[in-house]
Amino acid sequence: MITINEAYVDSLALNAAAVKNGRDLVKKNKITKRCRTEDKTLLFGDCQGSGKEPYRCSVDYLKPESPVYRCTCPSRQFPCKHILGLLYASAAGQTFSVEAIPQEIAEKRDKADKREEKKKEAIGVGSDEAAVPKRKTNKAALAKKINAQLEGVELLDKLIRQLVQNGVAGIDSKVLKMMDDQAKQLGNFYVPGLQNELRELILLIKENKDSESLYTEAMDQLTYLHALLRKSRDYLTSRKQNPELAMDSESGLEESIGHAWQLSELRDYGRVQAHVELAQLAFRSNLYAARSEYVDEGLWMDLSSGSLYVTRHYRPVKAAKYMKEEDSVFDIVKASELFIYPGELNPRVRWDDGPLRSMQAEDLERIHSYSRSSFTEVIKLVKNQLKNPLSDKHPVVLLRYSEIVVGEDDSYGLLDAQGKQIVLQDTAYLAHATTHLLPLLTPELAANQAMLVLFEHELSSGRLIAQPLSLVTKREIIRFIY
Missing domain, CATH: 1.20.120 (Four Helix Bundle (Hemerythrin (Met), subunit A))
Incomplete structure (x- = not known):
């Protein structure tokens, strides 16, 4: 069961107004009925609104990593203020009577289970032929x-x-x-x-x-x-x-044209891994003006392979106030299934079930161990990707450096053990400065550590530059963007 405290409830709210409105409902005693099931997987109750009848709201923790919010109010914000009020009442230690699960919620749970079973049957979960497309082409x-x-x-x-x-x-x-x-x-x-x-x-x-x-x-x-x-x-x-020709599931061409990959398609093409642990190394949120969407982007490392992945959560500008913005994650995500989109050095990934566990010292040591120590090999790898006109122009790599150096023009660079240098500089792509933070690093952090960087081919000078995103030691991750 998830620990429900005020910080947890605050993190669920879509904005500051929702936090205030949810807290006010508790202060004004608008939560007129507070109940929970004996197994503590369901909180439910009534909240007095502007109408004659109270709104019925609930939070279903049958799957703690993906709670289900339900409310009879017409709000398009989820969780709405009534659900937040119910949770704030729990966080405040108010009394919740133990009652049987309401019939309507029990029925909804049954329907959800049946949908999940049908979904598994349709995509052939557990079959040895799961990587073979099963759908007939229309x-x-x-x-x-x-x-x-x-x-x-x-x-x-x-x-x-x-x-x-x-x-x-x-x-x-x-x-x-x-x-x-x-x-x-x-x-x-x-x-x-x-x-x-x-x-x-x-x-x-x-x-x-x-x-x-x-x-x-x-x-x-x-x-x-x-x-x-x-x-x-x-x-x-x-x-x-040739209509029977398989889709291009290796490169990002389908997505570049505009195809939105379904998880079932990724499964059909074998682009799914089971039981993967992921650590987030950097996070940022920005406006993608051409799509009129906000993009919440996380950079993650697979702890079993050292592969670097990216997650992207899109929020249309017009509907942004109704959608929760993603946030930085400092724990380890345990993805039961990791879906990997077609891509190159940093493919996009997604998962549905991802409970968290605390990051341990051995996790940090493992992350650090995956850093690349040969800058010559890294530069070759990055340049080979940039040669493809359709490839991602901003690959991300974790570099192991021996020293951070400062040039006569106050420019910064990373040196590897062989003396090969990579220029550190803010990129036009990120539009978020980070190199100005480098002078704040202690002498211990400025040598023999690992740095997550984003590469860019600078058009004006023709140089390959890298912008710092995070610094990784065997004891901590220091984020320059989060």
Whole structure:
């Protein structure tokens, strides 16, 4: 059973207003009925609202790592203030009478169990053939979708060629209006990934940077779009010609076009691992303007392999106030099943059931042991990834360094045991400075430790730079972003 205290309840609230409203319900004695089951897996009660009848609210801890919130109120925020009020009442030590589980909640639990069983049967859990796709392809629907996607590819390709021929300097307000219209039009062709990349280009041009940096970054985005369109056309054409052809489950091409991978699909293609322990090394939340979404991004290490993964939680700007923002995690996550999306050095992952345990000293030692000690090999690895125009342009690596050095121009660098140096510098991608924190490190931390860094190919200078994200020792993780 989860320990319910005020800090825990605060962490569940979507915003500060929800915290205040939930606490006020307790102060004003609006929680008129407080109950729990004998096994303490369910809290339920009544909360007096503005209507004649009280709202019935409950928190179901049958699966402690993923509690289920229920309330009869019309709020779109979950957990709503009535659920928070019930939890704050528990945290305050108020008396909860022991009662049998309400019939309606017992029925909902039964339905959830049946859905889970059907889901397991449908995806073949426990079968030796779990990695073999089991769904029959609807050839007619697939052909219709691919034809629409190819139309979208040709539409965008025509626009990109026109922009390249006329030059970036020829993009005026009229051309920008036309680009905006085509970006909206692409929404009809099942290619949201391509649509977002066009919006990235539009936003870049609208930022009105100085001409030199604008041309450099705009041409880089145009080059990426050209390569993505060429790869997309070839891939979609091959799938159109052979509907039985398996999806590309190795690279990120499907997602770049706009496919949203389902967990069942990842399971079908064998992209799932059982019983994986993960440690979060860094976390950040930022606005993805092209998608009009906030992105909560965590960087994680698999304690059994040292692989570095990324999680991304998307919150549409228009609905952000109804969705809880993800947060930093300082414990170890025990994922019963880890789903790994197609990708390269830092593939995206997801899990459903992930109870926590405290991080131990041996966990920190293991994380530190996975750091890469040869910068020559790391630079080769990163450059090989960056050579692919469709690869992730900002790979993350845990580096083991012998020393942090300061140059005559007050620039910073990491040295490995062989004297190979990697430049430390804030990247344009993160838009969040961290290198200014390096002078605060003690002499002990400035030598013979490990640092999690994000790489970027700096377009203006052509240099490969790395931005510090976290510092890892055998005793602690010091986050520069969290």
